[in-house]
Amino acid sequence: MRVTVRLFARLRDLAGTGELTRDVPDASTVQMLWRSLTAEMPSLAEYERTMSVAVNAEYARMTAVVHDGDEVAFMPPVSGG
């Protein structure tokens, strides 16, 4: 199945893109998707402990299961205001 990955701010800069699609096995979790991304782009890994994740524009946990067509976002610490 296929998911859309969204990356923001410095994570986007590190990846060189803010949006990409990836094929993942059925019943994959956000964590498994993250692992495959960091295997591909090791520089992203520095955010493992500080980032937030969202599935379909709702905050989610790394243990969340992703489904075909989902949009999964990885976000560095925020700095609005």
Next chain:
Amino acid sequence: MAQVAVTSEPLDVHALTREVARPKPDTSYADEDSVRLKPDTPSGGADGAIATFTGLVRDHNQGRQVRFLEYEAYVPLAVRALSLIVEEAQTAWPTVRLGIHHRIGRLDIGEASVIIAAASPHRADAFAACRYAIERVKQIVPIWKREHFEGGEVWLEGATADPDDEAAKQVAHRIACA
């Protein structure tokens, strides 16, 4: 005009004030003509206070001379996070009506990046809800600023956003009620 918004347009604190104010006076005891608002009257009478906060782009940060800021957001989630903050504030201060607008895109020095308005029958609740809202914006809203300064540029990073983090929520509440 909505209670919460993430927009690339310049912010208008007066419009937001009108949004949160209770425009309709209680007409149960009077005929409508006698309680009609003047055009520039912010509220219909139930509010005793409107507290507003405007966050501005500052020309210096951590010893750097700032040229301008670029704000980026995950817009649909940012709007949801702002709505959550409004809900939290209305749970803590049930009489308050709160509005929050955040700007994104390129902002020059002196421009408003965020505006908050809190209307309430009493000033203490209006001030508290307004302060709570800006603290929560900095904690949980997926917006980032890229600082362009003399000699370079850098993404600023603050809090790891987690709306379920009760400790962070308590910190915001303590600051609001200090």
